[in-house]
Amino acid sequence: MQLNRFARIGFLRTLFCAAVATSALAPSVSADGHGIALYGAPAQPADYIHLPYVNPDAPTGGRFVDGQVGSFDSLNPHILQGSTPWQLRFLAYESLLGRSWDEPFTLYGLLAEKVEVNDDNTAITYTLNPDAQFSDGTPVTVADVIWSWNILGQEGASGRYRTAFAKVTSVEDLGEGQVRFTIDTPDRELLMTTGYRPIMKAAQYADDESAFFKSGIDNLPISTAPYVVTDVDAGRYVELTRDADYWGADLPFRRGTNNIDVIRMEFFGDAAAHFEAFKAGEISTMRETNAANWARNYAFPAVASGEVVLSEIPHQRPTGMTGLVMNTRRAFFDDWRVREAMIQAFNFEYVNGVINAGAQPRILSYYDNSVLGMRPGAAEGRVADLLAPMADDLLPGTIDGYALPVTNGREANRGGIRVATDLLAEAGYTIEGGALTGPDGPVTFEILVQTGSSEVQSIVDIYVEALKRLGIEARAVAVDSAQYTERTNAYDFDMTWYSWGLSLSPGNEQFAYWGPDGVDNPGSRNLMGADDPAISAMIDAMLNSETQDDYVAAVRALDRVLTAGRYVIPTWHNPVSWIAHDARLLYPADNLPIYGDWIGFQPDVWWFAE
Structure with missing residues (x-):
């Protein structure tokens, strides 16, 4: 069974938390400022050619269609209003620094070509790449960086941005394409994450800044990213096309990534329609989260003929915690x-x-x-x-x-129920009239x-029956x-x-x-x-x-x-990600990042081989 609406929401929440979480170990800035790591030096040297988990010789081209269950009514992933295709935050916007998913937390130059942190960890300075430009050909300026920071700190923007905004005491234009963020007390997490925020074009909202906070599909984003939105039908699909004039195509951080020409996000009314569309070849990929379904539901003709490949992507991420919370x-x-x-x-x-x-x-x-x-x-x-x-x-x-x-x-x-009964007795609970009873009466x-x-409901239903054996309603x-x-x-x-x-x-x-x-x-x-x-x-x-x-x-x-x-x-976790996909879609199977199937993996480092 593919990701249903709630699983996809949970998956996104997990992705985002992992994307922004950092440790407070003193960040180590590379000697020449090409990157910044949590501890030690960035794994890639200043003269690195590409990230280790990409194919630098990957061909470009092809059309990638991803399916989602649900709908959308906005193209702005940075505000509270409206529902937005979640991939837009990562495909249609760039930041001062980009993250390597083969290191616990290391950022390399993207819109910024250099990053410096002061000795007491209260200020971070970025030097913009002079070649950085928006999709309309205009340059990225310090004014755009400062405007983006300020607009995301206002009411109506996502709370994840406003929380950090309150901790920054100043954002200064130092001239020569440099911008400095300063805080009162050392907050190493904040210093790292200032470089990982979306940078937007201030002039796009010069006439009416309030338009930024209005959901809708009419105001297409002007961004610096490799992809631009080229077609949209509210609630049905969004299509992005690789920008042939993308400014950063030759950056080491980008080499071997963003190889696919067209990325389309199709929306379906329910999970069954989504899966049938994949089986019919209407979409390119399907991420599965259930082991039984992975073993049972993917024996359809396209798999047998080799047109669809079943890939298992291992990872070294923490499981996190999923289950019934008391x-x-x-x-x-x-x-x-x-x-x-x-x-x-x-x-x-x-x-x-x-x-x-x-x-x-x-x-x-x-x-x-x-x-x-x-x-x-x-x-x-x-x-x-x-x-x-x-x-x-x-x-x-x-x-x-x-x-x-x-x-x-x-x-x-029986063994578990016996142990549970003894523990409850130690805690002062006894069975009276078939019901577990404590100081406040029968336990319910x-x-x-x-x-x-349905999966969670099934788990809970089984558990409710087990609790009856303890006299618990x-x-x-x-x-x-x-x-x-x-x-x-x-x-x-x-x-x-x-x-x-x-x-x-x-x-x-x-x-x-x-x-x-x-x-x-x-x-x-x-x-x-x-x-x-x-x-x-x-x-x-x-x-x-x-x-x-x-x-x-x-x-x-x-x-x-x-x-x-x-x-x-x-409950359980997946030590691997299960992805069924078009056989023509390839990925660097011998150089998987430690995060595995995560942000920046599909479709970012995949390519089409006709």
Whole structure:
């Protein structure tokens, strides 16, 4: 089954979080300023020829058609109003610096040919590439950079831009094509991300700046990117054409990328129509997220004839965390023994067999599948040293090792139910009249889900039946996306389905995910209400690391604290991306980036071979 509307929204959210998250290790600027890395020097030298995961000799040409379920009514991905094809932010706009997806967080010159950071990490200066120009042939100026920064800081722009805007004290035109961003106190994440914002043409809105905040399809973007919007039909399709006069075609950062002449985004009313269009050859690619569907639904004639190829793209990204979140603001879930009981009652092997034919591995921790993930068994070395001062207050398993239960895959899950029953008894709950009963009477709770996701609903239905064996009356409550957002923002739920996307370069955003401010303040991503000083201590250790080894140790220690907190009942992840595609579409299979199928991969480094 292809990405449905909710999976695609989650996929985009994950992409964006990974794209903007950075660590607070002191950024290291290359000696000549051609790039900037989180720690150490950029992997590519000043005289690099191309990024390592591209084919510099790829031919140009072809027409790539991508399908999406849903609709759109805007071409401006930077504002709150309207619905926009999500790829436009990445295909139709450029930034001062571009990101390499083969490094945890490194940016190389794009619109800016040089970047410099002052010694105390409170200012960053960019020197514009004198060749940079918009698609209408006019040059990119410092005035355009400053206008873009200011317009994205106003009400009506996406909140992800306005948050950072408030931290910058000045943006100065230094002359000679240089612009400097200054902040009051060191914020290394902000210094990195100022170079990763879209740059737009100020003159396009000179007569009516308010037009920038109005959704619609009439005002086509004038941008610096390799592609320009050339055809659009609201709600049906958007077509972009490779700009034959693109200014940056010979930049090392661009060589071997943007090889396809025409990119078209087609929109479908439902997932079934989307998939049928792919089978009929009307669209070029299909990204699958379900292992059982990947094994079962892709044996159609075009695959048998070789016209469609099934590719599996591995990656080294953290799994993040996806599953059923327990709200510790509720008295029942405030006890770690209760949360562990809920985990024991969830028969992962059985659920995975029903939903995925048992093919997808379980998420074992928040940073699983990556170098940042906690290691099995007891904490050692620097990780143990970081946790030792808080040992008396840490939950069982944090230091000595924590692992999720493994069942035999049978529906009854007698072993898990037995362990869960004992834990609930330790926490003060007993069975009375067939119902689990505690200080507040019989235990009942709701599991909040969004309408439209049949897979999540199936998971929850199976779990509700399992909880009956513990004497718990749980009820699935399905609400639309607006209600879901409203209720989760207000933490108005007992248990809910949620997903956190995490990157190889976590930073300040970790406080927004599980920091203390989110316990009471609405709207954070700390849905579980985690209120553990050890979490903040590990984030602080990460942000103040002086070496890469210290940084990795701090993230692994944080991973232990979060995982042993037992806040989420984890489900599964994809260690590979499944992409079915036109056989004529090729990619550098022997030089995959560490992020795998991610932003900047398809169609950016693909090409057509007739």
